[in-house]
Structures are given as C-alpha cells and as structure tokens.
Amino acid sequence: PGYYGEGLNAIIVFAACYLPDSNLADYHYIMENLFLYVISSLELLVAEDYMIVYLNGATPRRRMPGLGWLKKCYQMIDRRLRKNLKALIIVHPSWFIRTVLAISRPFISVKFINKIQYVHSLEELEQLIPMEHVQIPDCVLQ
Numbered sequence: 001p002g003y004y005g006e007g008l009n010a011i012i013v014f015a016a017c018y019l020p021d022s023n024l025a026d027y028h029y030i031m032e033n034l035f036l037y038v039i040s041s042l043e044l045l046v047a048e049d050y051m052i053v054y055l056n057g058a059t060p061r062r063r064m065p066g067l068g069w070l071k072k073c074y075q076m077i078d079r080r081l082r083k084n085l086k087a088l089i090i091v092h093p094s095w096f097i098r099t100v101l102a103i104s105r106p107f108i109s110v111k112f113i114n115k116i117q118y119v120h121s122l123e124e125l126e127q128l129i130p131m132e133h134v135q136i137p138d139c140v141l142q
Contacts, residue, residue: 009086010050011129012042016059017139023062031065035073042081049086053125057092058139067100074108085115091125092140093118 020030042050056064065073090097098118105113119125122136 009048010045011134012045012050012052013055013134013136014038014052015055015137015140016064017055017057017137019059019063019065021062022066031069035069035076039073039077039081043078046081046084049084051087051089051129052085053089053091053129053134055091055136055140056094056097058137058142059094061096064094064096067103070100071104071107074112082109082112085112087128088116089119089125089128090116091119091122093120 020027020034024030101113101116117128119128122131122141125131125134
C-alpha cells in the first residue's frame with residue numbers, strides 16, 4: 001500500500017502477475033484464503049477514502065481470477081469498504097478483463113461501475129496518482 005493526498009489516503013496495489021496458477025490442485029482453497037486475507041487487510045488499512053490499482057500487465061490468462069471469484073469478492077466486500085473506494089484503476093486492461101466487466105454490469109451497482117478507470121500505460125497512471133508511493137513489480141515494468 002501507498003498513500004496519496006493531504007489526508008494520507010490509501011492506495012492499494014494489486015498485481016495479478018503474482019496470483020496462483022489455476023492449474024494447481026488446491027487453487028480454489030488458495031483463492032478463498034487469498035480473498036479473506038485481502039479483505040481483512042483492507043479492513044485494517046482503510047479507515048477513509050482509498051483507491052485500488054489493479055496491475056493486469058504481464059499476467060497470463062491462467063493466473064487471472066475467474067468471474068465467479070470476482071463476483072463473490074464484490075458481494076462479500078463490506079458496504080463501508082465499497083462506499084470509501086474512490087477509484088478502481090485497471091492498468092493494462094486485457095480484452096478478457098473488459099469483457100468480464102461488461103458482462104458483470106447488470107450485477108454491479110452503477111456507483112461502483114463509475115469508479116472503474118482503464119489505464120493503458122504506466123505513464124498514464126502517473127497522471128492520476130503519485131508514483132513515488134506505488135511499487136510496480138518488475139514483471140509489469142517489463
């Protein structure tokens with residue numbers, strides 16, 4: 001996590017290239033526990049407004065979370081956490097991510113959809129947030 005703005009608001013960076021391979025035998029167990037870890041971390045980190053930067057670059061399809069997992073995550077996130085989220089920035093969005101979000105539109109609130117921003121380069125991301133507080137993994141930089 002990093003921070004932005006005068007009030008030191010949290011920036012949560014989520015790099016998809018570090019997600020487990022879906023071919024693993026215990027993949028669903030790992031993803032379930034990963035989600036619980038992420039949510040409990042958010043609960044501790046986020047008292048005020050925050051943003052999530054989702055780094056999609058350099059992520060093979062087999063490491064991207066499935067639609068069911070994403071839907072479950074959205075449904076389980078506390079209302080306060082959803083309300084305090086100011087932006088979900090998706091960096092290097094793939095065709096798959098854009099399609100999943102398009103299909104999900106009927107199930108997701110308009111307020112939440114309006115918080116999603118697509119960013120196609122790290123230079124474009126730099127226009128939105130102070131990069132000195134954001135660690136970009138080497139796999140994404142390349």
